[in-house]
């Protein structure tokens with residue numbers, strides 16, 4: 355009896371939050387997983403190999419075209435997930451050129467690597483696009499939230515670079531008939547979120563305050579609102595996009611929006627503190643030259659066509675992140 359051929363996936367940004375969730379998800383689905391790791395001596399490599407022994411790591415960089423072609427030759431993937439990026443919005447203001455090179459032009463280099471090595475156009479490509487492309491102002495936000503047809507108005511070098519990635523992906527689909535799609539994902543968080551992002555910064559600090567290891571948290575603006583979901587739910591949506599008959603772009607979101615103050619409130623309640631105000635200091639160093647006010651996504655199309663829906667709600671997300679950080683920080687005592 356013929357056995358079904360094992361599918362192969364190549365993931366850029368494998369050492370990031372989504373890379374970890376996606377590697378785990380695809381491995382459980384029976385894929386052979388390849389991941390691109392950058393740098394002469396990447397400090398994350400040892401920990402990554404210990405957690406994901408089944409991932410085949412390939413040294414490459416999104417700013418180095420030949421390294422990506424080499425990665426295609428080594429992995430011969432059925433699916434490529436381009437998650438690699440300079441992904442921190444605040445950092446992108448301080449490093450705009452690097453952000454353009456990696457987050458913007460890197461998409462072109464990955465698409466070209468596929469085009470040059472896959473003349474039969476069998477490879478399916480996922481681009482990690484973002485709600486930051488919408489900009490979060492009232493004037494372009496439909497009542498139900500941003501959908502796939504909403505007007506873009508990026509408000510950071512990161513958002514602008516991602517918009518290039520979005521359009522070049524669409525352009526390669528239309529020009530060369532490639533199966534190339536964008537997932538326009540709203541904020542998603544979890545146990546693997548980097549501590550430089552506001553949710554994890556809060557949950558780590560809350561855990562440390564509870565354990566007497568820290569007195570307070572320094573944050574920037576507290577009024578912006580985000581549509582926060584759980585990263586584990588979102589990688590399922592990425593995969594679903596590449597299993598469709600036709601390539602298309604989809605928004606993944608929860609359809610709810612909450613301020614940073616809301617997040618603080620739930621996180622502190624988890625450690626038995628009802629009033630978080632005495633524990634939070636505002637520091638202009640964490641404010642941005644231009645802010646994205648309110649992000650709210652409308653995931654109707656993904657729900658209808660992909661059968662995707664987020665499982666973890668806002669309160670569940672905050673709870674699981676605080677619980678995770680309490681466990682990690684307790685071990686340090």
Ligand code: NAP
Nearest residue numbers: 367369370371372415416437438439441482484539541542
């Ligand atoms: P993340 O944790 O910041 O991970 C970014 C990854 O990109 C890391 O593995 C990083 O490698 C890699 N990278 C950076 N520069 C690179 C380069 N020059 N060449 C190759 N790889 C490079 O991001 P994430 O939260 O997992 O997000 C995944 C993707 O989705 C990103 O493209 C992000 O912009 C996008 N996105 C995220 C969200 C969200 O809420 N999480 C929402 C919408 C879109 P190192 O570990 O070596 O630094």
Ligand code: G4F
Nearest residue numbers: 441443484485486540541550551552553573574575578640
């Ligand atoms: O956690 P953040 O840094 O995430 P942001 O800017 O929304 O970007 C994330 O989500 C995007 C999708 O919409 C992704 F494309 C992107 O790659 C990234 O994953 O900041 C959230 C909000 C902002 O309004 C920020 O100004 O929190 C505010 N904030 C307030 N104090 C802070 C802080 N953000 C950070 N990182 N650190 C602070 O101390």
